[in-house]
Amino acid sequence: MSLPAKKEFWQAVALSADVGRKPWRVLLDGAPIVLFRSSTGISALFDRCAHRLVELSTGKIIQGEIECPYHGWRFDGDGRCTAIPGHVGEMPHYRVRRYHAIERDGVVFVAVGTPSGEPYLHCMQGKDVIVRRVRSSTQSTVIDAAENILDATHTHFTHKGLLRGLSAKRHLVRVEVTGGEGWVEACYTGEERQQGLISRLLEGERTKTIGRFRYPGIAELEYWGKGGLVLATTFHLRQADERTVEGVGWLIGQRQGGFGHLKALAFKPLFNIALGQDRRVLKSASDNALFPPQVLPAIGPLDFLRRDISAIMDGKMPSAATEPSVHQIEL
Numbered sequence: 263m264s265l266p267a268k269k270e271f272w273q274a275v276a277l278s279a280d281v282g283r284k285p286w287r288v289l290l291d292g293a294p295i296v297l298f299r300s301s302t303g304i305s306a307l308f309d310r311c312a313h314r315l316v317e318l319s320t321g322k323i324i325q326g327e328i329e330c331p332y333h334g335w336r337f338d339g340d341g342r343c344t345a346i347p348g349h350v351g352e353m354p355h356y357r358v359r360r361y362h363a364i365e366r367d368g369v370v371f372v373a374v375g376t377p378s379g380e381p382y383l384h385c386m387q388g389k390d391v392i393v394r395r396v397r398s399s400t401q402s403t404v405i406d407a408a409e410n411i412l413d414a415t416h417t418h419f420t421h422k423g424l425l426r427g428l429s430a431k432r433h434l435v436r437v438e439v440t441g442g443e444g445w446v447e448a449c450y451t452g453e454e455r456q457q458g459l460i461s462r463l464l465e466g467e468r469t470k471t472i473g474r475f476r477y478p479g480i481a482e483l484e485y486w487g488k489g490g491l492v493l494a495t496t497f498h499l500r501q502a503d504e505r506t507v508e509g510v511g512w513l514i515g516q517r518q519g520g521f522g523h524l525k526a527l528a529f530k531p532l533f534n535i536a537l538g539q540d541r542r543v544l545k546s547a548s549d550n551a552l553f554p555p556q557v558l559p560a561i562g563p564l565d566f567l568r569r570d571i572s573a574i575m576d577g578k579m580p581s582a583a584t585e586p587s588v589h590q591i592e593l
């Protein structure tokens with residue numbers, strides 16, 4: 263497989279709005295990173311003062327440099343120490359690690375290595391759509407959180423009434439699983455309009471639903487109607503620390519005059535309710551997994567994407583790339 267290593271990828275770590283006049287701390291694969299606005303734009307440094315290792319993110323930004331709250335050492339956007347208050351004479355050289363950082367469409371991206379090219383943003387990138395940006399955190403792993411977003415079968419239980427109706431009625435649905443280097447998707451057709459609150463408020467007739475995973479940790483959902491895309495979401499997931507997944511993403515709606523904006527406004531709070539419901543089950547699974555004996559979760563007959571998500575995360579080609587499959591399920 264010729265995809266570059268994960269460290270060479272831009273990873274979404276924060277919303278631009280998070281990084282204002284104060285520094286903002288994020289965790290990326292267990293590493294603390296401080297984001298701040300320096301004289302050269304957005305900067306990302308290892309969040310640890312070179313002197314006594316205090317969190318720089320608890321300090322202040324002064325003229326585009328970050329000042330440690332302990333003895334006031336200052337670091338510029340490249341991580342170079344520029345001031346040691348009280349010191350007379352030539353400045354000794356100290357520095358903290360700097361990461362590549364950029365902002366695109368209201369989101370801050372950081373790369374651990376040297377990224378090439380532009381970050382992937384969302385599934386409707388470049389189209390005339392309405393977007394809302396969201397950030398959330400869940401006690402889980404990237405694979406469990408990604409699978410949760412893409413899993414159509416939990417909605418009847420976890421999101422009863424919100425994404426699905428209250429009745430137990432199901433419909434025969436066709437699922438087509440395809441994939442390629444760094445991605446796998448499931449496309450659901452034949453579904454009747456969903457009876458949950460979100461669908462009734464925001465959707466007309468649905469023609470297809472697509473759930474897609476992209477390397478290294480991107481989960482996206484697309485709801486298509488007769489007139490094209492209705493709603494979509496792209497979530498960039500990353501392991502913050504061992505037990506916490508953070509997601510930064512976009513909620514995307516079709517532009518339909520003022521109505522589109524109203525829908526987009528309604529989508530976010532409803533989406534947040536769904537997120538809370540998912541957070542509860544994921545935390546339950548994460549806590550419960552710790553009890554001995556250690557077991558692997560079962561991959562059931564409807565878990566079409568799990569093995570391929572895990573292959574993609576390991577940098578391998580998903581099996582759906584060479585063997586696309588079609589299934590019938592009741593949804």
Ligand code: FES
Pocket residue numbers: 311312313314315316330331332333334335
């Ligand atoms: S610990 Fe940061 S200045 Fe001393």
Ligand SMILES: [Fe+2]
Pocket residue numbers: 410411416417420421536540
């Ligand atoms: Fe869910």
